[in-house]
Amino acid sequence: MDKISWRFYVTIDDLLRLLGKRYRCYWKTFKYLFMRRLYHVLMLLCFSVLSARSQNALTRQQMYEDFDMLTSRIKAISPHIAIKKALWKYDALKEMGRIRSKIDTARGTAAFELIVSEALNACQDYHTSLMDRPAALQEPYTKFHFYLPLAYVNGKYLLTRSITANNRTIPAGAWVKAVNSQKPDAFVASLTGELVMRYDLNRKKFYAENFWENQRTVQDGYIEITFEDSAKGIALVHFDTEKRLTFARPNRDTIRNQVDYWSEFKVLYIKLFRMDNALIPKLQSKIAAYRDGKRPIDKIIIDLRDNVGGNDVVWQTIFQALLEKPLSYPLILDGPHPNNLGADFLKDREIQKDSVISERRPFLRKFDFYQYTQHSSVLVPSDSSIRFKGKIVMIGNENIYSAGASAFVISHLAMGDRFYSVGRPTGRFLGVGYSPVIFKLPHSGIHYRIEPVVDATLSTGLVDLMHDRFEFDVPYTLEEIIRRDAFEGNTLGANYLIHFDPLTKKALDL
Numbered sequence: 276m277d278k279i280s281w282r283f284y285v286t287i288d289d290l291l292r293l294l295g296k297r298y299r300c301y302w303k304t305f306k307y308l309f310m311r312r313l314y315h316v317l318m319l320l321c322f323s324v325l326s327a328r329s330q331n332a333l334t335r336q337q338m339y340e341d342f343d344m345l346t347s348r349i350k351a352i353s354p355h356i357a358i359k360k361a362l363w364k365y366d367a368l369k370e371m372g373r374i375r376s377k378i379d380t381a382r383g384t385a386a387f388e389l390i391v392s393e394a395l396n397a398c399q400d401y402h403t404s405l406m407d408r409p410a411a412l413q414e415p416y417t418k419f420h421f422y423l424p425l426a427y428v429n430g431k432y433l434l435t436r437s438i439t440a441n442n443r444t445i446p447a448g449a450w451v452k453a454v455n456s457q458k459p460d461a462f463v464a465s466l467t468g469e470l471v472m473r474y475d476l477n478r479k480k481f482y483a484e485n486f487w488e489n490q491r492t493v494q495d496g497y498i499e500i501t502f503e504d505s506a507k508g509i510a511l512v513h514f515d516t517e518k519r520l521t522f523a524r525p526n527r528d529t530i531r532n533q534v535d536y537w538s539e540f541k542v543l544y545i546k547l548f549r550m551d552n553a554l555i556p557k558l559q560s561k562i563a564a565y566r567d568g569k570r571p572i573d574k575i576i577i578d579l580r581d582n583v584g585g586n587d588v589v590w591q592t593i594f595q596a597l598l599e600k601p602l603s604y605p606l607i608l609d610g611p612h613p614n615n616l617g618a619d620f621l622k623d624r625e626i627q628k629d630s631v632i633s634e635r636r637p638f639l640r641k642f643d644f645y646q647y648t649q650h651s652s653v654l655v656p657s658d659s660s661i662r663f664k665g666k667i668v669m670i671g672n673e674n675i676y677s678a679g680a681s682a683f684v685i686s687h688l689a690m691g692d693r694f695y696s697v698g699r700p701t702g703r704f705l706g707v708g709y710s711p712v713i714f715k716l717p718h719s720g721i722h723y724r725i726e727p728v729v730d731a732t733l734s735t736g737l738v739d740l741m742h743d744r745f746e747f748d749v750p751y752t753l754e755e756i757i758r759r760d761a762f763e764g765n766t767l768g769a770n771y772l773i774h775f776d777p778l779t780k781k782a783l784d785l
Contacts, residue, residue, distance in 0.1 A: 337718035338378045338387050345394060345723070346371050348714060351615040354729045355400050355704060357642050362737040363474050365467075365481075370397040374468050384719050385411045391721055392490070393468035399481075400704065401471050401676065402711045402726035415493045421516035423500075425451070425484040427673070427702075428751045430475070432459055432484060434502065435756050437523035440512045444523050445502050447760035448753050452509065453501040454486065462486060473673075473702025476738065482702065484673075492516060524760065528767045534561035537769060540783055541573040543663075544769070545593065550585030550678040555592050562596040563659040575663060576782050577682075578670045580698075584677025587707070591654055594685060597663045598656040604684055606707060608648040609634050610728040616712065620727070624709055638736055647709075647728055664693075668782040671698035671745065680705035686746065687733060697781045698745035706730025706742040747785070749777050 350356060350368060359365050371394045381387050388409045395404050408416060424435040432451040437444055454462040463481055466472065469489035472481045492498045493516070501511045514520075532554055535544045543565060547554070565572060575597060579590075594602065613621065613631050621628055626647055634644040656662065669686045671679075675698075684707055686696035711724035734740050755777055759766050762775065772779040 333384050333387060333719055335378060335381070338381060338390075339375075341387070341716040341718050341721070342375055342378060342391070342394065344716060345391060346375075349398060349403065349725055352611055352712065352725045352727055353398065353400070353403055354610055354642065354644060355403070355726060356398065358704075358729060358737060358740055359399065359474075362740075363476075364479070365399070365474075367397050367399065370467050384721075385409070387719055388721055389490070391716070391719075391723065395723060396471055396490075397468050399467070399471055399474075400726055402708070402724065404471075404724060406713065406722040406724060412490060412493060415496070418496070418517045419493050420519045421487060421498075421514060422520060423485075423487050423514070426751050426756060427473075427475075427482050427484045428753065428756075430478055430482075432482075432486075433751075433753065433756055436526075436760050439521040439523055440514075441510055443510065445510055445512070446504055446523075446757075448757050449502045449504040449508075449510075451500055452503045453511075455499050459486070466491075475702060487514075487516075527763070527765050529765050530767065532558075534558065535769065536565070536570050536572075537773065538570070540773070541571050542783070543572045543575045544578065544772075545575065546578045546767075547589070547593070548582055550582065550587065550589035550682075552586050552589060555589060558589075558593060559596055559657070559659060562593070562661060566659065566661045572661075572663060572665065574665055574783075574785075575667045576670065576779070577667065578779075579675055579679055579682060580670055580672040580778070581674045582676075582679030583674065584679045587678045587681055590678065590682035592657075594654050595657045596660055597667065598654060598660055599662040599664050600656065602654045602685070603651045604654075604688055605651050605732055606648050606684075607646055607731045607734075608708065608728040609639065609644040609731040610647050612643065612645060616727060620712060634731070636731075636734075638734075639731065644729075644731075646731075666693050666695065666785060668695045668697060668785055670778050670782055671696065671701075672778070673699050673701050675701060676703065676705070680742070681707045681730075683742070683745075684732070687742070695747065695782075695785050696745040697747045697749060697778050697785075699749060699751065699778075700743045700745075703743065704729065704741050706732070706740075747781055749781050752777075 346368065356367050359367060374390060374393045374397060377390050378387070381390060389411050392405050392409045425432045426435050434445060434447050434449045437447045451459050453459070460480060463472065463483055463486050466483065466486060466489050467481070469491050470483055470486065472483040475482050487498050487500070496516050497514060498516065499511065499513050501509065503509050530548060531546070532548055533544070533546045535546070536542070537544055577593065610616065613628055631645050631647055632649070634640065634642070634646050669683055671683060680701070683696055683705070686694045688694060707730050708726065708728050711726050713722060713724045715722050729740055730742055731740060758775060762771055764770060773783070
């Protein structure tokens with residue numbers, strides 16, 4: 276046996292000499308695995324340090340160059356910037372110039388990414404945005420559990436559900452009197468770089484019923500809101516956004532996509548919360564089940580409320596499963612000069628450059644737009660279509676967007692046809708479009724996207740470009756809010772929709 280070296284302590288190697296060759300072999304294996312793991316850990320630490328140094332090494336000059344490239348591209352590509360300036364009297368480029376000054380005190384890529392996020396928010400377009408949530412907001416959002424149900428009604432923000440706060444109940448229908456000691460309109464007006472909002476054309480102001488979800492509040496972790504109710508009761512509430520709100524009554528709503536038959540009215544009711552491709556087979560199968568005619572259908576209601584988008588193919592597939600014969604609808608998409616988008620953009624979207632023509636309509640001529648699409652699209656009935664010949668009514672609300680709103684192009688074909696729309700304005704630009712163009716800033720490596728076109732179909736004025744109208748507008752009322760809050764059951768179920776919901780009742784009356 277090897278001789279042990281006696282010291283003030285005994286080493287592991289000394290013990291292994293005592294235990295013999297077998298255990299020394301185990302120890303060598305352990306040391307090898309341990310050292311290899313330690314090597315990987317040290318390498319990861321090195322990469323993390325280098326990455327952090329790289330972020331901090333982003334110079335102020337590089338930030339300015341990236342930011343100026345961002346604003347230059349937005350100006351050259353987004354048709355919405357010029358239209359909103361003309362229609363809303365809102366200068367997004369001027370707002371971005373104000374945000375640019377924040378670079379003076381920015382430190383590192385994470386801080387700069389927040390500035391870029393604000394600049395993109397200033398475009399007031401969900402399709403012109405960062406590709407992901409800013410790194411500096413990732414952790415704050417994991418702690419953000421706050422949700423305040425509000426509706427914008429006649430210029431005010433009304434609670435749509437009764438809540439419990441400060442040991443009292445604040446009833447549905449109470450309105451917001453102040454936010455962080457500011458009047459609601461003043462607070463919302465300060466959020467152009469913090470939140471994508473809506474625009475009230477009648478009152479000529481931005482509004483956002485989710486003003487509490489702005490970047491500043493997410494980071495601060497709190498918001499103070501003063502409510503007033505019809506009994507002149509006033510309550511100032513300090514909300515901790517890391518805590519969930521307490522409601523006076525439980526929410527019994529069941530959110531689900533469905534194809535249902537209302538026998539009392541001989542109505543086929545189709546509800547779709549998202550344009551999700553995965554839903555197509557089930558939707559086709561459920562609709563085809565009515566092809567045998569055993570359950571007569573006098574009307575079809577397609578309810579797209581709260582549908583924020585996905586893929587246009589979903590709503591197109593639904594219509595193909597319903598139509599009796601091919602349906603043609605026009606489509607005109609306007610955008611910037613083709614040189615601003617590049618050959619790859621045209622190639623990816625199968626657009627022939629010689630087919631892109633200058634926009635000549637008088638109200639659009641000053642913008643120097645070009646028509647990228649000027650044709651009719653056709654929906655052909657599927658083999659399993661139920662060949663329906665009657666009325667089809669589409670329902671929307673203030674929360675539809677993207678593909679969830681582009682479906683309404685069918686209801687806008689002509690007044691007096693068999694396609695109708697019922698809803699409430701969104702305060703946003705809707706319509707059909709292309710997928711946004713994705714870019715990367717050279718120094719910071721930040722990825723972002725820009726909406727390249729605006730739907731100019733059937734438009735004779737700037738307001739038409741928003742496509743934010745329904746044939747039958749059913750405004751929000753205080754009575755509706757109070758009734759819905761007091762309802763004991765599922766407000767998304769057939770009983771409530773048929774007997775109490777104003778939009779569904781209007782659809783049934785048509």
